[in-house]
Amino acid sequence: MEAVWGILPKTVAAALQHHLPSCRRGIEEIRIRVSRPLEVIVDGTARLLPYEVTKEDGVHLLNKLSHYSIYAVEEELKRGFMTIEGGHRVGLAGKVITEGGKVKAIRDVSSFNIRIAKEQIGIAEPLIPYVYDGRWRHTMIIGSPQTGKTTLLRDAARLISSGTGRIPAQKVAIVDERSEIAGCVKGIPQFSFGPRLDVLDACPKAEGMMMMIRAMSPDVMIVDEIGREEDSEAVLEAANAGVSVWTTVHGRNIQDVWQRPTLGPVMEQKVFERFIELTNIPHPGSIRRILDAGGTVLYERAVVHR
Amino acid sequence: MKWFGALLILAASTWLGFAAARLLHERPRQLRQLKAALRALEAEVMYGHTPLADAAMHLARQTTAPLSELFERFAAALCTEETSAAEAWEKSLRAVWGKTALKQGEFEVMKQFGATLGQYDRLTQQRQIALALAHLEREEAEALDNQARYAKMAKSLGVLAGLLLVILLM
Numbered sequence: 001m002e003a004v005w006g007i008l009p010k011t012v013a014a015a016l017q018h019h020l021p022s023c024r025r026g027i028e029e030i031r032i033r034v035s036r037p038l039e040v041i042v043d044g045t046a047r048l049l050p051y052e053v054t055k056e057d058g059v060h061l062l063n064k065l066s067h068y069s070i071y072a073v074e075e076e077l078k079r080g081f082m083t084i085e086g087g088h089r090v091g092l093a094g095k096v097i098t099e100g101g102k103v104k105a106i107r108d109v110s111s112f113n114i115r116i117a118k119e120q121i122g123i124a125e126p127l128i129p130y131v132y133d134g135r136w137r138h139t140m141i142i143g144s145p146q147t148g149k150t151t152l153l154r155d156a157a158r159l160i161s162s163g164t165g166r167i168p169a170q171k172v173a174i175v176d177e178r179s180e181i182a183g184c185v186k187g188i189p190q191f192s193f194g195p196r197l198d199v200l201d202a203c204p205k206a207e208g209m210m211m212m213i214r215a216m217s218p219d220v221m222i223v224d225e226i227g228r229e230e231d232s233e234a235v236l237e238a239a240n241a242g243v244s245v246w247t248t249v250h251g252r253n254i255q256d257v258w259q260r261p262t263l264g265p266v267m268e269q270k271v272f273e274r275f276i277e278l279t280n281i282p283h284p285g286s287i288r289r290i291l292d293a294g295g296t297v298l299y300e301r302a303v304v305h306r
Numbered sequence: 307m308k309w310f311g312a313l314l315i316l317a318a319s320t321w322l323g324f325a326a327a328r329l330l331h332e333r334p335r336q337l338r339q340l341k342a343a344l345r346a347l348e349a350e351v352m353y354g355h356t357p358l359a360d361a362a363m364h365l366a367r368q369t370t371a372p373l374s375e376l377f378e379r380f381a382a383a384l385c386t387e388e389t390s391a392a393e394a395w396e397k398s399l400r401a402v403w404g405k406t407a408l409k410q411g412e413f414e415v416m417k418q419f420g421a422t423l424g425q426y427d428r429l430t431q432q433r434q435i436a437l438a439l440a441h442l443e444r445e446e447a448e449a450l451d452n453q454a455r456y457a458k459m460a461k462s463l464g465v466l467a468g469l470l471l472v473i474l475l476m
Contacts, residue, residue: 059390
């Protein structure tokens with residue numbers, strides 16, 4: 001959180017201090033839009049603060065984010081987000097410059113969305129009996145957006161790379177295309193992980209997985225949101241190379257995943273041995289079901305009827 | 307006693323002449339250094355994607371005083387103060403300029419250059435650096451010309467003016 005206060009313009013920081021003196025801990029998002037009121041999302045509810053963001057605030061924020069060097073964040077401006085110290089992510093929107101039909105950069109950035117990263121250390125621990133039996137099983141985490149897929153994946157990475165009392169630490173390779181799992185700044189992960197962890201930051205997944213297999217000989221490979229055809233191929237390749245694969249997929253349940261044409265090869269070959277379905281009821285990160293490769297339900301949360 | 311005074315006058319005027327000549331020598335040397343620094347900055351921008359503050363620290367290490375102080379001040383201003391890069395640059399320029407042998411022409415070039423720092427993508431930044439380099443090149447040619455023309459003259463003028471004064475007063 002300190003890193004976030006460091007980059008906010010003084011005026012915006014003062015407005016936040018003034019209007020939200022008590023609930024600074026619960027801040028999930030700070031949305032800064034030029035010439036519109038400041039928006040803060042605290043504990044799931046949005047609040048508009050009576051402070052209108054000026055153009056100077058926007059320029060200042062971008063200066064701070066880029067360390068006064070736009071040329072150094074070209075790649076980030078192309079992707080539309082950047083990761084700052086502490087693993088927090090800042091999404092950007094504004095006028096897009098294209099070249100040959102492709103996005104070249106965002107100029108005149110007018111909207112900033114600062115998403116405060118929160119670590120949930122320990123949330124993957126209850127999963128251990130389901131996904132570990134002498135080796136870490138190929139696991140797919142299924143969930144809609146905002147159900148805590150990445151958070152769970154991150155904690156799994158921490159758990160596997162640091163080991164537990166009985167399970168020794170294993171070599172973990174993260175291919176972090178969107179800098180979301182490890183939240184790297186200059187290649188160094190900002191979240192807490194175990195010692196046996198290597199991260200390929202901002203690397204395209206399919207290519208990165210092959211690079212990691214060749215270069216780092218991982219025991220467990222962790223990637224976020226597979227969905228493209230080449231991703232499936234790389235997953236197959238990794239699984240056949242004897243590397244356990246952990247990944248997340250968008251979807252409500254396992255049936256949704258079967259429907260995805262690009263994931264067809266992976267599903268038909270029954271690569272994944274465990275499927276974890278997440279839901280955001282009653283809160284993000286709640287596990288609904290755990291299934292094995294045959295579709296047998298290993299765990300189902302009792303649904304509370306009211 | 308008379309002779310002692312005459313010697314003193316001669317020594318003083320000779321020293322003045324040599325000092326003027328040294329300034330004329332220093333200016334092209336410092337301009338060369340400034341150009342080298344800008345080229346290094348270009349490499350940092352194009353290939354290293356280094357943020358300005360870090361790049362300025364590297365430049366400060368590569369150059370000698372008084373130019374190194376310019377980059378040191380700039381890096382420090384970026385890290386600590388809440389200003390724009392252009393403002394920080396101009397402030398550091400003003401603080402250091404008096405200690406250099408550089409003139410108003412170069413000052414304007416560097417000030418203009420500072421206004422573009424960190425505001426653009428890599429290619430545009432490179433063009434701005436090239437532009438500043440071209441201007442500095444011109445200033446350097448002029449400075450070298452001045453040096454060739456006046457440096458020797460300044461030295462001899464110092465000695466001769468001293469002699470003249472001595473003869474007149476004797």
